[in-house]
Amino acid sequence: MGATRRPTIKTVAARAGVGRTTVSRVLNGSTLVSDEARAAVQTAIAELGYVPSSVARSLVTSRTDSIALVIPESESRLGSEPYFSAVIRGVSNGLAGTQIQLLLTLVRDQREMDQLTRFLTARRVDGVLLVSVHRDDPLPGLLEKLGLPTVLAGRRSPAEPLHHVHSDNIGGARDAVRHLIERGRGEIATITGPPDMDVADSRLRGWRKALGEAGREAGGELVAPADFTEEGGRLAMRELLERRPGLDAVFAASDVMAAGALAELRRRGRRVPDDVAVVGFDDSIVARHTDPPLTTVRQPVEEIGRSITDLLLREIGEPGGARRHLLLPTSLVVRDST
Amino acid sequence: MGATRRPTIKTVAARAGVGRTTVSRVLNGSTLVSDEARAAVQTAIAELGYVPSSVARSLVTSRTDSIALVIPESESRLGSEPYFSAVIRGVSNGLAGTQIQLLLTLVRDQREMDQLTRFLTARRVDGVLLVSVHRDDPLPGLLEKLGLPTVLAGRRSPAEPLHHVHSDNIGGARDAVRHLIERGRGEIATITGPPDMDVADSRLRGWRKALGEAGREAGGELVAPADFTEEGGRLAMRELLERRPGLDAVFAASDVMAAGALAELRRRGRRVPDDVAVVGFDDSIVARHTDPPLTTVRQPVEEIGRSITDLLLREIGEPGGARRHLLLPTSLVVRDST
DNA sequence: CAACCTGATGGGAACGCTCCCACCTTCGAG
DNA sequence: CTCGAAGGTGGGAGCGTTCCCATCAGGTTG
Numbered sequence: 038m039g040a041t042r043r044p045t046i047k048t049v050a051a052r053a054g055v056g057r058t059t060v061s062r063v064l065n066g067s068t069l070v071s072d073e074a075r076a077a078v079q080t081a082i083a084e085l086g087y088v089p090s091s092v093a094r095s096l097v098t099s100r101t102d103s104i105a106l107v108i109p110e111s112e113s114r115l116g117s118e119p120y121f122s123a124v125i126r127g128v129s130n131g132l133a134g135t136q137i138q139l140l141l142t143l144v145r146d147q148r149e150m151d152q153l154t155r156f157l158t159a160r161r162v163d164g165v166l167l168v169s170v171h172r173d174d175p176l177p178g179l180l181e182k183l184g185l186p187t188v189l190a191g192r193r194s195p196a197e198p199l200h201h202v203h204s205d206n207i208g209g210a211r212d213a214v215r216h217l218i219e220r221g222r223g224e225i226a227t228i229t230g231p232p233d234m235d236v237a238d239s240r241l242r243g244w245r246k247a248l249g250e251a252g253r254e255a256g257g258e259l260v261a262p263a264d265f266t267e268e269g270g271r272l273a274m275r276e277l278l279e280r281r282p283g284l285d286a287v288f289a290a291s292d293v294m295a296a297g298a299l300a301e302l303r304r305r306g307r308r309v310p311d312d313v314a315v316v317g318f319d320d321s322i323v324a325r326h327t328d329p330p331l332t333t334v335r336q337p338v339e340e341i342g343r344s345i346t347d348l349l350l351r352e353i354g355e356p357g358g359a360r361r362h363l364l365l366p367t368s369l370v371v372r373d374s375t
Numbered sequence: 376m377g378a379t380r381r382p383t384i385k386t387v388a389a390r391a392g393v394g395r396t397t398v399s400r401v402l403n404g405s406t407l408v409s410d411e412a413r414a415a416v417q418t419a420i421a422e423l424g425y426v427p428s429s430v431a432r433s434l435v436t437s438r439t440d441s442i443a444l445v446i447p448e449s450e451s452r453l454g455s456e457p458y459f460s461a462v463i464r465g466v467s468n469g470l471a472g473t474q475i476q477l478l479l480t481l482v483r484d485q486r487e488m489d490q491l492t493r494f495l496t497a498r499r500v501d502g503v504l505l506v507s508v509h510r511d512d513p514l515p516g517l518l519e520k521l522g523l524p525t526v527l528a529g530r531r532s533p534a535e536p537l538h539h540v541h542s543d544n545i546g547g548a549r550d551a552v553r554h555l556i557e558r559g560r561g562e563i564a565t566i567t568g569p570p571d572m573d574v575a576d577s578r579l580r581g582w583r584k585a586l587g588e589a590g591r592e593a594g595g596e597l598v599a600p601a602d603f604t605e606e607g608g609r610l611a612m613r614e615l616l617e618r619r620p621g622l623d624a625v626f627a628a629s630d631v632m633a634a635g636a637l638a639e640l641r642r643r644g645r646r647v648p649d650d651v652a653v654v655g656f657d658d659s660i661v662a663r664h665t666d667p668p669l670t671t672v673r674q675p676v677e678e679i680g681r682s683i684t685d686l687l688l689r690e691i692g693e694p695g696g697a698r699r700h701l702l703l704p705t706s707l708v709v710r711d712s713t
Numbered sequence: 714c715a716a717c718c719t720g721a722t723g724g725g726a727a728c729g730c731t732c733c734c735a736c737c738t739t740c741g742a743g
Numbered sequence: 744c745t746c747g748a749a750g751g752t753g754g755g756a757g758c759g760t761t762c763c764c765a766t767c768a769g770g771t772t773g
Contacts (some may be wrong), residue, residue: 043498045729056753069751088497093729096758102431103478114724119660123459129481138494140441143467156418156476161383170568298663322457326672328666359671383759392738394723399761431759434728 044085053305055083062121064089104136104349105162108155109176110143110169119321120338124190125167135350137163150175157183164349166190168320172233176333186352188345188361192235194291200352202363203342206236209334209367210243213288213316216332218251220375222286223284228273228298230290237265240290240318259284263294278305283314286375292317292324292333299327299374329373336367382423384633389522391419402427421550430626437528441476445491446515447514448481448507457659458676462506464526465680473688475501488513495521502687504528510571524690526699531574538690540682540701544574544656547672549588549704551654554670556589558713560624564597566611568628574652575603578628578656597622601632610637616643622653624713630655630662630671637665637712653713667711674705 046064062070063078079211095101103274104327106128108121125141127153132139140162144150144183154327155348157165169174172193180187181199189201217225227244230237240262248255261276263269270289274297287296296315299309309314309329317324320335348361378480384402388395393412396663401416408416419425433439446459463479468484470477478500493665495503495517502524505514511529519537526551527539555563565582568575579598586593599614608627612635615622627633633655637647645651647667655662658673686699 046731047729050753056728058732058753059751065731070750076753084494088493089436090729091497091499092430092439094731094756095430096428096434096760097731099758106479111693119457119460122457125479126481129479133483133487137488138499139479141444141463141467143464145471149471152474155426158424159429161429161476242755244690311732323660323664326661326664328664384761385759388723396723396761400722403761409721428759431728434730434759435761436730538746559733601756665741 043090044087046087046089049078049081049085049087052085053077059173066150066350070188075331079303094111094256097248099160101161101163102136103140104132104164104166104346104353105142105157106166106168107144107148107172107176108168109174110145120319121168121322124342127344128346129342130165130339131343131346131350137350139314152178153255153340160185164353166345166349169234171231172235186349186356188349188352190341190345194235195239197235197362198360200348200355200361202341202365203236203366204336204338204341204365206336207243207246209318209327209336209369210240210288210290211247212243212367213318213332213334213368214244214247215251217219217286217288217314217316217369217375218247221312223282223333224259225253225286225288226261226277226281227285228287228289228294229260229262230265230276230294231269232262237290242289244288254349263297265291265294267297270294271301272297273300273313274298278302278307286315287313288316289374290317290318292319292327292331294319295331295333295374296323296327298332303328312373316375320370324370324372327374332372332375333370334367335370337365340365382425384425384427387416387419387423387425389413390423392478402461415631421598428547429480436612438499439499439501440474441478441500442504442684443478443480443495444506445463445480445482445506445514445588446492446506447488447509447512448483457661458657459506461676461678461712465503465677465682466684467680468677469684469688473687478498485705489645493640495523495642498523500527502691504683504687507572509569510573512612522689524692524694526687526690528679528683530700532573533577536575536698538686540679540700540703542674542679542703543705544674545584547576547583547656547674547707548626548628550581550705550707551584551656551670552582552585553626553706554591554709555586555626555652555654555713556651558624562622563591563600564615564619564622565622566615567598567600568603568629568632569602571698577627578626582626600645601628601635603632604627605631605635605638607668609639612636612639613643616640616645622710624653626654626656628656628657630657630665633669633671633712634661635663637669641666645683648711648713650702654713659707662708662710668711670713671708672705673708675703678703 046057050060058075060078061074142151144153164346170189170193176207191203192201209328228351245255258280261273263273269347287298289298297317302309309315319334320333324331324333344363384398385397388398398411398416401413458649482491504526506528508527508531509530527537529541532537567579583593595617599611601611627636633653640647640651648651655671658671662669662671682701
């Protein structure tokens with residue numbers, strides 16, 4: 038097998054009868070090349086099947102033409118949460134048409150975190166997308182220190198200083214609760230996510246806001262914390278039923294938790310929506326298939342993925358601009374659980 | 376901001392009072408370094424916060440320390456199919472503990488395919504994982520020609536020459552149908568996937584096999600093709616009901632299609648499982664939430680992801696070995712739809 | 714005591730590209 | 744007719760590594 042090595046820019050230059058620099062100029066779309074030279078180079082490239090070495094290019098330009106999507110999540114999440122798939126799809130959409138590659142990094146433990154730190158310090162990517170950030174996540178700080186362009190999906194707090202895109206969690210939750218009030222529900226409880234995440238906090242605030250505006254009770258007895266998992270939702274529902282046997286509605290901060298709540302309600306013999314109405318959040322695939330199908334707040338997850346990518350590309354293009362952020366609207370999807 | 380540039384191997388060498396080569400040796404764990412030199416180098420590295428440039432290293436070693444996971448799928452799939460999330464999780468697991476990075480490449484149209492071709496030709500990854508391959512997919516051929524280590528999740532045909540890992544689709548389908556027979560069902564139809572995919576074909580063959588072994592009818596009238604989508608499953612179900620109003624069981628080649636079938640059955644007023652029993656395939660998240668919860672064939676998707684990664688790493692380590700392949704067992708999960 | 718190995722070390726070259734700069738045309742302005 | 748600007752071009756240097764070789768000290772062998 039005379040497996041001749043891959044052609045380099047030199048090979049192309051020789052074949053086209055020009056210098057290396059001219060080939061490079063053609064490759065990078067410089068205008069300072071005569072038409073003949075350009076044609077000769079392009080022919081040579083085609084004939085040789087030449088593909089430039091992005092590694093060599095990276096070494097001198099110190100750009101990598103790749104970005105990382107970091108998903109810092111305990112193992113249990115990515116499986117059950119269709120959220121991440123949708124974000125990935127959106128990111129991939131945002132990248133279509135560019136030459137930029139997507140690196141996926143799941144961070145599950147400290148070792149992987151250390152590895153990621155080294156990786157980012159080595160600047161092996163041009164920018165970073167961060168998903169599902171917790172309030173005290175060390176990563177955003179590190180990225181800021183490194184001066185690596187970063188965009189968050191979601192925010193750590195309402196005062197998030199970094200570029201970010203998030204959906205209107207407060208408004209969406211408020212809509213959900215208003216809907217329950219309109220349906221004539223009296224005692225409206227809520228199942229929340231981890232308190233160190235702004236999504237969870239915002240949805241809780243939306244719940245409170247709607248109840249407050251309607252002059253309803255929004256006390257701590259009606260709030261049960263969970264962790265965005267189905268099992269967590271089930272346990273939270275049980276807790277709520279024990280504390281407030283008379284409740285007739287629940288707003289769960291995610292569809293998956295709502296599914297857990299439905300299971301627990303069924304087990305206890307409560308009918309949905311007759312005895313208890315349930316609303317979820319996300320409009321993920323599970324919402325359409327629960328029994329009964331779930332009324333939920335749709336958030337445009339794929340669009341979030343797309344938007345964080347857009348913002349990141351812009352930030353990589355011209356760094357140091359003003360803080361860019363985006364708030365995307367949610368919408369209520371009414372099904373049979375309310 | 377006196378943002379001094381990143382230290383290089385030269386900086387480290389100077390600080391440690393040794394030559395570049397010695398630093399390189401320490402970095403790569405060579406034994407031909409005195410203890411003192413090694414200590415000096417390690418101190419210098421720590422003090423400078425030095426991180427080697429993987430780009431420079433790649434240029435000379437022509438390894439990239441990254442692999443690509445290619446998901447060649449029309450946009451509609453990745454969202455609804457929790458399959459891919461599980462594979463990704465498995466791959467990420469398989470990569471944990473290595474320094475290898477995961478590149479995710481979604482291929483949706485010809486343009487993205489061309490781009491991927493250039494990318495692979497440029498050898499920007501050390502190996503490729505291919506998921507959801509169709510019979511006439513051009514990618515495996517390209518990869519073989521490039522001599523790029525490749526492992527498939529699934530196979531193109533029973534005679535797949537490339538390294539691959541797949542689950543026992545035939546056996547799983549047969550178990551599902553046997554289960555229906557044991558439950559006393561008489562007319563057992565099936566909803567299949569795209570005919571140009573081996574998964575679909577194998578599951579169909581399992582269905583046929585079980586019926587054949589039991590001396591039952593397995594004619595074409597009982598087979599409705601779909602495309603692994605919910606809507607496709609619904610339409611296939613409708614077709615089956617029109618052709619064979621008397622059928623009392625359906626084996627769908629995926630949970631998502633089974634969910635579509637359930638919807639159609641409900642719309643037509645057929646009770647599940649009383650009038651018609653339904654079995655799915657995958658045991659994805661939707662199976663637990665359908666109404667009624669779905670009896671299905673569990674396949675170890677995450678383990679598939681893990682295994683293809685293991686095989687790929689081994690192939691990258693010592694290329695040109697014998698064809699490596701792996702068949703993973705499935706198991707029947709009985710719920711309320713049968 | 715000469716010849717030889719063996720462990721430890723460092724410098725030069727190479728990987729394939731981009732960028733800087735010097736050069737050579739050609740052409741219009743003064 | 745001379746000069747300078749502007750378009751087009753190519754060679755050298757450098758990016759940060761690894762690898763090949765040459766070197767050198769110290770010990771072992773005959």
